[in-house]
Amino acid sequence: MNFFFGQEYLSIFQWILRGIIAYTFLLMAAKIMGQRSISQLRMLDFTIALVLGNIIAHPLSDEELGMTGALVTSTVLVFLYTLGVFLSLKITFLRKLFEPQPILIIKDGQFSEQGLLKARISIDTLLSELRKHRVINLKNVAAAFWEPGGTLSVFLENQFRPATPSDLMIQTPPFAMPVTLIKEGKINEEALYKIGKDENWLRLQVNTEIQNVLLATYAENNLYL
Secondary structure (H helix, E strand, C coil): CHHHCCCCCCCHHHHHHHHHHHHHHHHHHHHHHCCHHHHCCCHHHHHHHHHHHHHHHHHHCCCCCCCHHHHHHHHHHHHHHHHHHHHHHHCHHHHHHHCCCCEEEEECCEECHHHHHHHCCCHHHHHHHHHHCCCCCHHHEEEEEECCCCCEEEEECHHHCCCCCCCCCCCCCCCCCCEEEEECCEECHHHHHHCCCCHHHHHHHHCCCHHHCCEEEEECCEEEC
16 A cells, blocks of 8 residues: 555556556546536536646656545545535525526627627637538527537527428327347347347347347337347
8 A cells, every 4th residue: 555655666566556546536536526527517517627637647647746635635626516516506696606607699690799708709619619500691590609518509590490390280109219129249138028029029120140230229110220
């Protein structure tokens, strides 16, 4: 356990142990903080990610620094982050502080200069985001908001949005969640039982060796390979 503490020299094996411990600790911290901290880097998420990375990095590059202090400090920060997220869900003031409201960027086909300035994005960045939504003509946009997570939400005018079966008064079957029957050459017996089928039926439908099938899903009475 000496590799936990500062030393003048660490062997290669001790450096490896430090890396394993730091990596495992960060995985556990990410698990505790939840998926939000990974998928959306908002102000609170960005702060904790930046600080944790900085604290953990030093003991991994300097043998004279022990890991105990870094792990204890990081644990406290993870606790404070989790507490901050919980309190922001309960207290409106903290929610507004940690999670700013979306910023109106476009309204009725017109740029909002005030919105662009508040979001601190350029017109080029905005145009890039619009292209991702396949928006060609700005006049087609009823409203667009810059979200706290750094993404653009776009709402087209009704006459320019894609027609849906409901608009065309077409009856459609209810949504059916796809079920994975084969994954990487292995049969999911539980999924087969759930849809009322057996292995013989599946092999007849696949018409090849099961181990050769990377993925097979079942939805709406159809098998998709």
